[in-house]
Amino acid sequence: MTALRHTGYMTATHLRQLWRQPWWIAVTLVQPVIWLLLFGSLFEVVADIPGFGSDSYIDYLAPGIVVMTAFFSAGWSGMPVIEDLDRGVTDRLLVSPASRGALLAGRVAQNSVTIAIQSLIIVGISLLAGATFPGGLVGVAALVGVAVLLGACFGTLSIGFALSARKEETLIATLTFLQLPLSFISSTFMASSLMPDWMDTAADFNPLEWAVEAARAAALGDGGWDVVLTRCGLLAGFLALCAWFALRALERYQRSL
Amino acid sequence: MEDAIEVNELVKTYPGDVRALDGLSFSAEEGTVFGLLGPNGAGKSTAVRIVTTLARPDSGAARVAGHDVLADPAGVRSAIGVVGQRAGADREATARENLRLSGRLHGMRGLESRIDELLARFGLEDAADRIVRGFSGGMERRLDIALALTHRPRVLFLDEPTTGLDPEVRADMWQEIERLGRDEGMTVLLTTHYLEEADRLAAQLAIVDRGRVVASGSPDELKRELSGDAVQVELERPNLNGAGAAVERIDGIREVSVDGRTLRARAADGARAVPAVLAALEVHDVEVASVTVARPSLDDVYLRYAGRSFGAAEASAERTEVTR
Numbered sequence: 001m002t003a004l005r006h007t008g009y010m011t012a013t014h015l016r017q018l019w020r021q022p023w024w025i026a027v028t029l030v031q032p033v034i035w036l037l038l039f040g041s042l043f044e045v046v047a048d049i050p051g052f053g054s055d056s057y058i059d060y061l062a063p064g065i066v067v068m069t070a071f072f073s074a075g076w077s078g079m080p081v082i083e084d085l086d087r088g089v090t091d092r093l094l095v096s097p098a099s100r101g102a103l104l105a106g107r108v109a110q111n112s113v114t115i116a117i118q119s120l121i122i123v124g125i126s127l128l129a130g131a132t133f134p135g136g137l138v139g140v141a142a143l144v145g146v147a148v149l150l151g152a153c154f155g156t157l158s159i160g161f162a163l164s165a166r167k168e169e170t171l172i173a174t175l176t177f178l179q180l181p182l183s184f185i186s187s188t189f190m191a192s193s194l195m196p197d198w199m200d201t202a203a204d205f206n207p208l209e210w211a212v213e214a215a216r217a218a219a220l221g222d223g224g225w226d227v228v229l230t231r232c233g234l235l236a237g238f239l240a241l242c243a244w245f246a247l248r249a250l251e252r253y254q255r256s257l
Numbered sequence: 258m259e260d261a262i263e264v265n266e267l268v269k270t271y272p273g274d275v276r277a278l279d280g281l282s283f284s285a286e287e288g289t290v291f292g293l294l295g296p297n298g299a300g301k302s303t304a305v306r307i308v309t310t311l312a313r314p315d316s317g318a319a320r321v322a323g324h325d326v327l328a329d330p331a332g333v334r335s336a337i338g339v340v341g342q343r344a345g346a347d348r349e350a351t352a353r354e355n356l357r358l359s360g361r362l363h364g365m366r367g368l369e370s371r372i373d374e375l376l377a378r379f380g381l382e383d384a385a386d387r388i389v390r391g392f393s394g395g396m397e398r399r400l401d402i403a404l405a406l407t408h409r410p411r412v413l414f415l416d417e418p419t420t421g422l423d424p425e426v427r428a429d430m431w432q433e434i435e436r437l438g439r440d441e442g443m444t445v446l447l448t449t450h451y452l453e454e455a456d457r458l459a460a461q462l463a464i465v466d467r468g469r470v471v472a473s474g475s476p477d478e479l480k481r482e483l484s485g486d487a488v489q490v491e492l493e494r495p496n497l498n499g500a501g502a503a504v505e506r507i508d509g510i511r512e513v514s515v516d517g518r519t520l521r522a523r524a525a526d527g528a529r530a531v532p533a534v535l536a537a538l539e540v541h542d543v544e545v546a547s548v549t550v551a552r553p554s555l556d557d558v559y560l561r562y563a564g565r566s567f568g569a570a571e572a573s574a575e576r577t578e579v580t581r
Contacts, residue, residue: 006362009358009361013350013354017349020349020388086343087344087348088341088344088345089345091345092346092404095310095311095334095337095339096359096362097331097362097363098362254312254313255313257312
């Protein structure tokens with residue numbers, strides 16, 4: 001109970017900060033909007049390739065972009081953690097009765113709110129760009145849920161990296177190293193049936209791909225709810241692993257003192 | 258009286274064979290200001306990190322407010338307030354929001370009136386709803402202390418509270434720390450590498466060097482152990498005709514030295530020795546410009562127990578820092 005209440009306090013603290021700097025959400029939206037509009041028109045004809053499996057490329061692309069945005073934006077969760085370490089904020093909280101888990105969960109919860117807002121904005125821009133979201137409101141809600149779940153995974157992972165590396169440069173390098181391969185070994189832009197075999201196989205182990213498949217199944221609403229559920233199950237398992245890693249990283253930080 | 262802080266044989270090593278604590282022991286009586294004095298790198302901050310449950314020792318034990326730091330860290334955390342060397346406030350929040358979070362994490366009741374009380378006491382009423390990022394160094398420091406006091410802790414830790422503050426702000430801080438010990442019956446553990454700070458604030462002191470306590474007692478006791486006061490006489494003219502020899506013959510006067518117009522000597526009781534010294538000089542027609550009597554300083558104490566001057570210890574700590 002204490003842990004939950006403390007998570008609430010920490011989440012409120014971080015959300016207030018977001019509320020004071022709402023332009024941050026706009027900044028993180030520049031990249032996905034460019035993808036959406038640029039790739040959306042550049043690869044429009046891709047949908048005509050036999051075996052692509054979808055008639056409209058923008059319908060295919062939009063859920064992927066929502067998930068991808070959550071993935072990139074969650075990746076930065078670790079940056080303020082490093083600032084807190086440097087400034088002594090973390091140490092002050094660690095010598096207070098604050099629940100250890102709450103220190104991490106508060107950031108992840110704030111990040112989830114950010115991602116939900118971003119996702120809805122991207123859905124809106126996609127609609128303007130001509131996407132139809134055949135899955136309807138239920139589909140869009142599930143899409144946002146998947147984005148939030150994926151964001152929680154990579155947000156927690158990034159916080160874990162931050163607590164291990166304790167240097168902004170190292171965190172940025174680690175993230176960059178992870179982000180590009182993970183985004184392209186996925187069916188965000190291209191149907192997996194058209195990928196080389198090795199890439200298709202590699203994508204099966206990519207959490208981002210799990211989220212993209214679940215998000216697309218929900219948004220397209222073509223009855224793939226089993227896909228949504230199994231992929232969310234995989235993501236929940238991955239989240240547990242990330243949480244374990246981040247808590248261990250916090251312990252390791254404390255042991256280094 | 259019960260000891261609020263008991264530290265027993267703490268040992269802590271860091272990778273690279275750096276022995277930060279090497280069997281550190283001390284105890285602080287409840288309701289007093291206790292000072293850990295030592296140069297940078299002596300192990301004071303490591304000791305504070307361990308007794309505040311932030312770090313774990315390799316061996317040894319410590320109890321704070323009756324709770325064992327290793328067996329019952331939660332008990333320790335709810336009884337202590339900590340002001341670290343680095344400012345610990347959330348810079349993106351206001352002073353009031355910072356205090357509110359701190360109080361809530363301690364599960365306090367009647368928090369809002371406590372917050373107003375603290376804001377008033379630390380002169381932060383006007384800045385209460387401003388974002389901390391815009392605070393001056395002194396304001397941020399005052400907020401740090403207010404944060405540590407939110408839940409009325411029994412033991413307050415101040416790790417180098419005035420390092421990096423300008424002299425005016427430091428003087429204010431000293432008054433505040435004196436008030437904490439005097440009015441609130443709080444136990445305060447203060448670490449410092451300023452001799453005058455320890456001298457002025459601490460009722461009891463432990464002098465730390467290379468991870469061990471080399472001497473402890475009240476500042477006066479420590480200084481009394483050095484034999485006698487320093488008597489310094491400024492002469493009108495550089496000494497010509499053996500004034501030094503004359504002074505040396507007086508009973509109870511030792512270690513006489515003359516350097517140009519300055520005559521220095523030690524006496525068990527400086528104030529009592531002055532008339533005899535002046536009389537001896539008058540007999541030899543030596544005109545005196547001024548006389549001062551000084552108690553031994555903590556610097557003298559440090560030199561005696563650590564075997565090196567404070568300045569040399571600081572310089573050596575900095576060298577270790579660089580090679581590490």
